[in-house]
Amino acid sequence: MTSTPEPAAAGVASATAPRPFRVIRVRHDTGDTTTLTFEAVGGGRLPPFAAGQFNMVYVFGVGEVPMSITGDSARPDVVVHTARGVGPVSSAIARLKRGDLVGLRGPFGRGWPVDEAAGGDLVMIAGGLGLAPLRPVLYQVLANRAAFGRVSLLYGAKTPDVLLYRKELERWRSDGTVRVDISVDQAAAGWTGRVGVAASLIPRLAIDPARTVAMICGPEVMMRFTVRELERSGLAQTAIYLSMERNMKCAVGFCGHCQLGPHFICRDGPVFRADRLMTALAVREL
């Protein structure tokens, strides 16, 4: 007799059955990116989530995709996701309107080691949409700011018009609680911020390797080069964490769609310590 493994997460309803949620707020961040706030149909308590975890979002009649949770873990009454329209499902999510229904299941996976970073310095490096899974970390850190040393956010994007959460970035930067450095790859002449690759900002941080934890989220190429730049600043891979994205289907480690070497991204990640992942990331076929 074979036994069925326990689902990796006791989710919104269960690990594999979506529960209906209603869109209660829509905010268009950029031309193709939208941040949506959901509440459970019929109310009730939502399961707590850790910064860095994800839900599976099901658009009825279209399909289901994994989406990082981008809201505040201290607000268990709502679920927040940021969607960029890329494929059919994410485009459908990005087009949702207030009152629309979706199915959600989750939260899944392992999140960021925020508690481990407490007591020392924290460096967050985000590329493009990669800022979304880091936003819950920022909320958590800001709610307990005294527990952390220097907190820095380096954020890179292609152009200024695709920067996410601009008002929040400006607020975090202006109140001085977080060092926020933004760099874009291209800009028209009116942009007075930085132009260049975000990783080039790392030497300016004067990282203390003995008391720093780094969290990176962005495209894999960007994360590989960022890890190398952090290592040049003296940070060990054991102090660097990456959030991975792969084609997830079941989200509970059954189907193997998201497998990367020995890892199931959905179950063992999506956040991994860099030393456990860099070898696999260097293999082209994986």
Added chain:
Amino acid sequence: METLEPLLAEHPFSRTLQARHLQVLVGCASNVRFEAGAFLFREGQAADRFYLIREGKVAIEIAAPTATLTMLTVEGGEVLGWSWLFPPYRWKFDARAIEPTRAIALDAQCLRAKCEADHDLGYDLLKQFALMVEQRLHATRLQLLNAYDVNA
């Protein structure tokens, strides 16, 4: 009379230069400042200086028919300009201060002559610039990758 030697010595560019070569640089250096919006140089002009940026921010721009694009910004602690090293010694792009900017300007003709007379100095300087060019080339390749594209 105060010299620019302390300012030069504290700039990251100078940290790995030999001390005697730093002295030579002082003889070719001047202190400059630019208001926001001022051009440090324009495409096609003689590349008769390079700059060690102390404070502020400079955009390296290229004027296209429909818009002016910023390819890179250079800030305090960084170096602006290497066209002075290579014939025909003309700037390839525009450089415009986008914040009030303070810099040390190094006279190119002065330095080229000294490098020709003292190849150790030339080698020391070229090592600094080769490292900078390598880093900028690497960064440019990453920019060209369009890595932030969700499909990249």
